[in-house]
Amino acid sequence: MINNRDLDYFVTAAQIMNLRLASQNLNITQPALSKSITRLEKELSIKLFKRAGRGLELTEAGRILYQRGLALQSSYHEITEVMNELSSGAGGIVRVGISGSSTQFLLPEICKMLQSQVPNMKLEIQIGMNDVLFTLLERHAIDIIIGPLVNYESPVVQLPVTADRVVVCASSDHPLAGKPTSLRDLSRFGWILPAKTVSMRQWLDGIFYENHCPPPDVKVEISSLASVPGLIAKSGLLSFLSENILAEEEFISRLIRIDNEQLVMERRVGITWLEGAFLSPATQKVIEVTKAVGKKMQMESRRVLEE
Incomplete structure (x- = not known):
């Protein structure tokens, strides 16, 4: 059975691709990190790193384990987050990637509604274009994207909430x-x-x-x-x-x-998240409020056109 600490050490080493710097980041010695990776390779009966000049490079098995390790760490984070929300009654933290245009016409109303309904909620917002935001979503660095709905190669769920020109x-x-x-x-x-x-x-x-x-x-x-x-x-x-x-x-x-x-x-403008991703109660609340804001905007647009 894989040791969770060894897996966490490996993920950090794979992110930094330098054992000396990775060991400093983990606050352990470099020999201890090397021993942990060797133990993991022995457990799995396969090499995870290979030498590339003076540096390191992930093997195919290493790349797969790195991606799965990131997903597993994200799951641990999600479980802890939800348990904290349920035990404390707090609104929770939601990491939102949002397009620049949506910060102008959607975000103010979303924040206003969330403050009135869930005052203890905290939003961590990354503003960017769709290519940058989706990279963050795939890395589990954000929970959802609010902005234009575009085609992605990876499987996602997309929920339209309004339109834009x-x-x-x-x-x-x-x-x-x-x-x-x-x-x-x-x-x-x-x-x-x-x-x-x-x-x-x-x-x-x-x-x-x-x-x-x-x-x-x-x-x-x-x-x-x-x-x-x-x-x-x-x-x-x-x-x-x-x-x-x-x-x-x-x-x-x-x-x-x-x-x-x-x-x-x-x-179309709406919400995007990874297919199969866990959505915490706080994230679901942000989705619910974003839908309500989009519906309100569409109703106001129709009223203006009718007048």
Whole structure:
């Protein structure tokens, strides 16, 4: 039977890939760490590390055990968390990854509702693009993602809660402001965009490619567009933002939508978690509140359209 301490030591060593640093991190001696790994390899009858120059490299068995070890550690953490919630009556801690645009139009209402219903709950929030957030989700570093629903290679559960539109925008005094524009017009100006690994950027580049136009001339590549509307307003560069951000009172007079119907991206916004993942009572509460906020937003949108 695998010794839990040996497995924990191995996971730390596999994360750091340096036995000296790993032993310091674990507050044990390097010989003690080496002995622990040797004991684990003997128990499993297979090598977990191999030499790669002056460093270490995981074997195929080592990579598999590392992934399973991370999942097991996450399960231990989840069990402890739930037991603490049940015993203390506290709201618990939920680790949320959220897109930049959702921090503007969803997060404030989610936090407001949670504070009124579960004042003892604590949210640990990571803001980022879908590629970064999903990496954190796979590593069990966050519990759920709130933001645009995109296709992932790994099996996930996705729950739509509202909708969003992403459009081309710029400062109100941009040369293209107030006039219909073609893709070729847009390709002549500089842009602020996320990395090519982000689904929104891939969609945008795809539209230019399909219409035989030069791709956007990216002058600034940034990790979160929602955090830089002020930069867009002052830089003279085009960007691709949620209409919800453009509607913020702070930016109504400074930013403007650039009119091009080909570059209107309709997207679903909701909650994503790993298929089969354990959801603590606190996490389930955040999901419930996010659904309620999304429903409220949709009702308000319909009322505005009817008026």
